[in-house]
Amino acid sequence: MNKKKIGIVILIVAILFAVGAIFENGIKKKEAVINQDNKLQIVVTSFPQYDFARAVAKDEADISMLIKPGVESHSYEPTPEDIQKIENADLFIYTGGENDEWVEGMLDSLDTSKTKLVKLEDCVTLIEEDETVGLEGVSTHSHEDHEDSDHEHSSEIEYDEHVWTSPKNAIKIIEKIERVLCELDEEKQETYSKNAQEYISEIDDIDMQIRDIVKHAKRKTLVFGDRFPFKYFVEEYGLDYKAAFPGCSDEMEPSADTISYLIDFIKEENIPVVLHVELSNEKVANTLAEETNTKTMCLNSVHNVSQQDFEKGVTYVSLMRENIETLKVALQ
Incomplete structure (x- = not known):
């Protein structure tokens, strides 16, 4: 990226x-x-x-x-x-x-x-940006066994x-x-x-609702068949995550091993929803959902909005309220 x-x-x-x-x-x-x-x-x-x-x-x-x-x-x-x-x-x-x-x-x-x-x-x-997200079989918070990658980026820290x-x-x-x-x-x-x-x-109210959802959630892990621009979000609420791509990667296709790993994880953990971000082609999310008999939903990073939504007057608050409804399903 x-x-x-x-x-x-x-x-x-x-x-x-x-x-x-x-x-x-x-x-x-x-x-x-x-x-x-x-x-x-x-x-x-x-x-x-x-x-x-x-x-x-x-x-x-x-x-x-x-x-x-x-x-x-x-x-x-x-x-x-x-x-x-x-x-x-x-x-x-x-x-x-x-x-x-x-x-x-x-x-x-x-x-x-x-x-x-x-x-x-x-x-x-x-x-700091987490480049391990999306790597085959790697726990999202693990930085082990990536010495070459760490050395490559050691001279300049990249922040999310x-x-x-x-x-x-x-x-x-x-x-x-x-x-x-x-x-x-x-x-x-x-x-x-x-x-x-x-x-x-209004944002304080959203924050309190999300904390309540997470507190009473059945699970704490979100799975993204997409890019992952939510590092600050999951860190704030103590959530774990798996994703097809790190950050806002320029990659278009995940490897076969990454797909296989995510499919196995979704099945083993009975993940109810595969998430994608706004304005996505949803291709990877749909593939994972089809292979695991789950559904897809959008968790909006509010990075940009469609022309139609912009004209409708959507806001950070209105989009985060939609995210609350998504989280209720994804963390059940």
């Missing part, structure tokens, strides 16, 4: 185009254009940030999401227009990590002196970037966004604080 090969060339070309477009079209300075409607201009890279910013700012800001609904976020490449939006923003929110490597280089090349930056990874305690999958982390991120908005727009501090606390209360 290494994205390092993407960044440098794409970034240089995109910035050159952006600079050319600025001069060619005579785009005005930020002060002249940014607040025509007297609203804060917020730019975010993906849906979790969009939802958290929306919850705190509501109608007091214009929010632009760079990675559009339904788009595979791991293959996103910034356009010149995207770069202009970031440079002209009052607040830019991004995740950080391998998936956002393009951001760090871009920020070094732009004038963001008047733009507040919020990096999700800076809001929480990071967890899906920090928002833990509701407790989501609260920390919202609190950070609230503080920054209050700094940017002091006259509306009371509004931002009220909005943030209302959303945090």
